[in-house]
Amino acid sequence: xxxxxxxxxxxxxxxxxxxxxxxxxxxxxxxxxxxxxxxxxxxxxxxxxxxxxxxxxxxxxxxxxxxxxxxxxxxxxxxxxxxxxxxxxxxxxxxxxxxxxxxxxxxxxxxxxxxxxxxxxxxxxxxxxxxxxxxxxxxxxxxxxxxxxxxxxxxxxxxxxxxxxxxxxxxxxxxxxxxxxxxxxxxxxxxxxxxxxxxxxxxxxxxxxxxxxxxxxxxxxxxxxxxxxxxxxxxxxxxxxxxxxxxxxxxxxxxxxxxxxxxxxxxxxxxxxxxxxxxxxxxxxxxxxxxxxxxxxxxxxxxxxx
Amino acid sequence: xxxxxxxxxxxxxxxxxxxxxxxxxxxxxxxxxxxxxxxxxxxxxxxxxxxxxxxxxxxxxxxxxxxxxxxxxxxxxxxxxxxxxxxxxxxxxxxxxxxxxxxxxxxxxxxxxxxxxxxxxxxxxxxxxxxxxxxxxxxxxxxxxxxxxxxxxxxxxxxxxxxxxxxxxxxxxxxxxxxxxxxxxxxxxxxxxxxxxxxxxxxxxxxxxxxxxxxxxxxxxxxxxxxxxxxxxxxxxxxxxxxxxxxxxxxxxxxxxxxxxxxxxxxxxxxxxxxxxxxxxxxxxxxxxxxxxxxxxxxxxxxx
Numbered sequence: 349x350x351x352x353x354x355x356x357x358x359x360x361x362x363x364x365x366x367x368x369x370x371x372x373x374x375x376x377x378x379x380x381x382x383x384x385x386x387x388x389x390x391x392x393x394x395x396x397x398x399x400x401x402x403x404x405x406x407x408x409x410x411x412x413x414x415x416x417x418x419x420x421x422x423x424x425x426x427x428x429x430x431x432x433x434x435x436x437x438x439x440x441x442x443x444x445x446x447x448x449x450x451x452x453x454x455x456x457x458x459x460x461x462x463x464x465x466x467x468x469x470x471x472x473x474x475x476x477x478x479x480x481x482x483x484x485x486x487x488x489x490x491x492x493x494x495x496x497x498x499x500x501x502x503x504x505x506x507x508x509x510x511x512x513x514x515x516x517x518x519x520x521x522x523x524x525x526x527x528x529x530x531x532x533x534x535x536x537x538x539x540x541x542x543x544x545x546x547x548x549x550x551x552x553x554x555x556x557x558x559x560x561x562x563x564x565x566x567x568x569x570x571x572x573x574x575x576x577x578x579x580x581x582x583x584x585x586x587x588x589x590x591x592x593x594x595x596x597x598x599x600x601x602x603x604x605x606x607x608x609x610x611x612x613x614x615x616x617x618x619x620x621x622x623x624x625x626x627x628x629x630x631x632x633x634x635x636x637x638x639x640x641x642x643x644x645x646x647x648x649x650x651x652x653x654x
Numbered sequence: 655x656x657x658x659x660x661x662x663x664x665x666x667x668x669x670x671x672x673x674x675x676x677x678x679x680x681x682x683x684x685x686x687x688x689x690x691x692x693x694x695x696x697x698x699x700x701x702x703x704x705x706x707x708x709x710x711x712x713x714x715x716x717x718x719x720x721x722x723x724x725x726x727x728x729x730x731x732x733x734x735x736x737x738x739x740x741x742x743x744x745x746x747x748x749x750x751x752x753x754x755x756x757x758x759x760x761x762x763x764x765x766x767x768x769x770x771x772x773x774x775x776x777x778x779x780x781x782x783x784x785x786x787x788x789x790x791x792x793x794x795x796x797x798x799x800x801x802x803x804x805x806x807x808x809x810x811x812x813x814x815x816x817x818x819x820x821x822x823x824x825x826x827x828x829x830x831x832x833x834x835x836x837x838x839x840x841x842x843x844x845x846x847x848x849x850x851x852x853x854x855x856x857x858x859x860x861x862x863x864x865x866x867x868x869x870x871x872x873x874x875x876x877x878x879x880x881x882x883x884x885x886x887x888x889x890x891x892x893x894x895x896x897x898x899x900x901x902x903x904x905x906x907x908x909x910x911x912x913x914x915x916x917x918x919x920x921x922x923x924x925x926x927x928x929x930x931x932x933x934x935x936x937x938x939x940x941x942x943x944x945x946x947x948x949x950x951x952x953x954x955x956x957x958x
Binding site for chain 1: 666667668669672697699702703856857858861862887890891892893895896898899902925926927929
């Protein structure tokens with residue numbers, strides 16, 4: 349049996365900052381789980397950043413305050429900051445930085461061709477990734493929690509650095525190589541990859557609810573991550589029905605079904621599992637987030653050191 | 655249930671799009687329409703729901719006459735897409751030109767475009783009476799759907815400029831443009847296309863669906879319907895805990911009526927997951943009856 353030890357999985361160690369990723373099928377509660385964990389760690393005293401890469405960001409609704417593409421403190425929670433990667437804004441910023449980088453070295457004609465190339469819809473994906481890598485390598489926060497996009501998309505994002513040279517040559521569309529840009533990008537991606545693969549600095553967690561499809565999907569994604577050299581450290585089983593409430597045969601049957609799937613999660617994933625119950629009300633707003641955080645992570649592992 | 659040739663299932667992740675799309679597919683196929691269900695989701699669950707291997711090919715679903723399914727594999731679609739453009743060029747252009755074009759394909763978004771290209775092809779295929787798209791989660795879906803609009807503009811723009819795009823030379827993709835334009839026209843034609851949004855009576859799903867519906871409307875789609883899924887049957891909610899959740903859902907149901915004004919069907923939470931043809935068939939039947947929105951005794955769980 350793998351014990352869930354929050355101090356090993358959630359907290360920064362050896363003077364490093366900690367990056368947490370919550371992956372999983374759409375609708376399993378990644379936003380809720382990442383918000384709950386981020387809130388708990390911030391309240392333990394860690395300077396925490398919550399990043400959403402979901403194009404349809406829900407973090408703003410969960411915290412009941414706007415979350416923008418600028419890092420901003422979450423009102424009402426000390427040490428907690430939130431930011432959203434907005435693909436449209438990231439694209440504009442990215443285009444501008446590429447063109448400014450090229451301006452001193454390119455002729456007007458070449459710049460026009462580059463600007464045209466940057467109008468491609470491809471730019472948006474690359475720009476979002478560029479932004480993601482900025483937050484990943486930011487060391488000003490002790491903990492950075494990523495509320496990731498649904499599985500397939502996340503994996504594509506994470507696979508990108510392995511193809512970095514292709515991306516750079518795409519961006520240098522006129523065939524002119526910018527050695528400085530290429531080296532800089534290469535060094536940053538290499539730093540990212542080693543950080544993603546280091547379990548002391550990065551934690552990958554899957555969120556599922558105890559039913560077939562989320563388990564199948566998360567398990568497939570876990571194997572994909574392993575191929576990229578990234579281990580999964582824990583699974584959060586969300587929306588677990590409180591057994592004592594399931595006296596009606598309808599819910600009893602559902603609860604028994606969940607029990608079978610919970611056993612399957614433990615066996616299939618072979619990593620520690622954290623259970624998050626179904627709550628009476630939706631987890632929206634700070635009071636309910638706090639209550640959920642204390643229920644799920646009564647011990648966050650910090651031993652009051654912060 | 656519908657006369658549209660193309661049905662797009664949309665909605666927040668986890669609301670039950672795949673179950674609803676697969677149940678509809680079984681219902682329509684058994685009603686006599688030659689039906690294809692396609693997913694562009696790289697993490698597809700169709701095989702899990704139908705309990706049969708599907709993959710990147712058109713596969714007959716065992717036990718349901720008239721029903722075929724395909725899970726578009728982004729990597730294979732990319733290879734096919736590249737070859738579609740490169741194939742004819744090889745005969746005409748020297749190797750160095752071909753390698754330049756190949757280089758241009760090495761972009762992370764070629765995969766996205768290729769999956770989209772495959773999906774548009776199904777909208778141009780007279781083989782099926784009904785094509786059901788079990789789409790990827792909302793944000794992603796919208797980006798996919800925005801692509802044809804962007805691409806048409808982009809192709810026009812590039813034709814005037816350097817004559818190159820990251821898809822390859824302009825000439826090679828003129829054909830695609832005609833196909834994309836036709837797909838857009840089909841999407842906007844209410845007799846051809848219906849979008850079915852699946853939603854659950856909970857705050858976040860309602861907010862997201864409202865935004866997605868607005869975006870889809872902006873893209874010019876006119877026929878939009880709703881399935882409200884996973885409604886708790888009142889008679890099983892005797893315990894205070896579930897009674898509170900039932901009351902919460904009732905508030906959200908009123909909210910849905912107010913904020914999502916469109917033809918709607920109701921689907922109740924069931925005792926078990928929907929897996930396998932038999933349960934899909936029964937769920938399809940309940941969906942038809944859901945138009946009168948009466949809960950039935952025979953409950954099973956509805957999930958993604």
